Amino acid sequence: MMTGYIVEGKSDCEKVMNVVPDAHFVILNGVSFKQKERRAIEEAISICHEVFILTDPDEAGDMIAKKIMDTYPGIQRIKIDPSRAKNSRESRCRYGVEYCSDQYLRETLPGAN
Template identity: 70%
Template sequence: MTGYIVEGKSDQLRVQSVHPHAHFVILNGISFRHKERRAIEEALILCDEVYVLTDPDEPGDKIALKIMETYPEIKRIHIDPKKARNVRESRYKYGVEYCSNQYLKETLPGI
């Protein structure tokens, strides 16, 4: 089984639409406290591979680096910001939840 560490429920739902049998750790933003660490450690036991799948923005980069420093066996899946972009009130917002199913199928391992 493949595991993904995502920032929020919207990210989980988007990825689950193309990878329904994956295991998820939801960070609920960029928090990385005891509860999240326990969930990541459980995923490392349950899954063959665990990946960080955070938004292609500064907060996503920071939490991904923190996770990979703590758990070197976890790799990050880099998302192309152009493929994860949405226009909101005349400015761009970036997130995994905005990626197309086709892009995720091409990008995510284990599908």
Template identity: 30%
Template sequence: MKIKEVIVVEGKNDTNVLQSYFECDTIETHGTHLSKKTLELISQAQESRGVIIFTDPDYPGDMIRKNINDSIKNCKNAFIEKEKSKTSKKVGVEHANKQDLEEALLNCVTFEDYHQSDLTMQDFFDLKLNGNEESSALRKIIGKELKIGESNAKTLLKRCQMIGITRKDLMTLIEKNKK
């Protein structure tokens, strides 16, 4: 499978694994501190070919993703579940199998500046996505269904708003997953 966009990853192991399965180019961030030079390179890639941000499903990966999305608009975002990308000691893109990586890359989302969502944090409380014993598990299901990754309530709300998910959409997803 050939990937047109440049994939932004955290390190060389991610690059090696992706290039063993796909015909692709990558930019490595080399950690959570994004240098000005790296951001400029990502920006140039976004202008010429497009960018897919594919960071690890952990706190540092989320910080890198947020920093890039805040600096460079309309990047695609690929998410992989923790369970599909971990060993007994580590979590990361490099630990996922080809099928799971391909699924993540085929289901990218782009976060837009404008919000066409009516979701609020109060909705998250009402729908038991925050402040409830089952909130974490429910957020995990929603993140998986929407292919936007596992996150805390505040981040999930922002991601849902940015892709235009409405309260009604969330209610439908929650009902579907109760069955």
């Protein structure tokens, strides 16, 4: 069986696919957590041996991770080190899974090769 990851967006999914190509993904498209996302999470739970929340290390990522864990207590969040997920551009910093190095994700994610 495969590992499932709940991510915020397509770029996060594409980044994680570099190191876990055979994983199952639920893409939230931001911090949306409506019926469509709940159905996708429930499908992932039924077809994966484990499902993890992999959201950005920021306030929005913390908020959506909490909502998911409150609704599905069996799902754990993989915490990403903000210093390893940082992108500085034009005097402002952004944090996201998509900015992590492949090496860092290989070291951090279950099921990574």
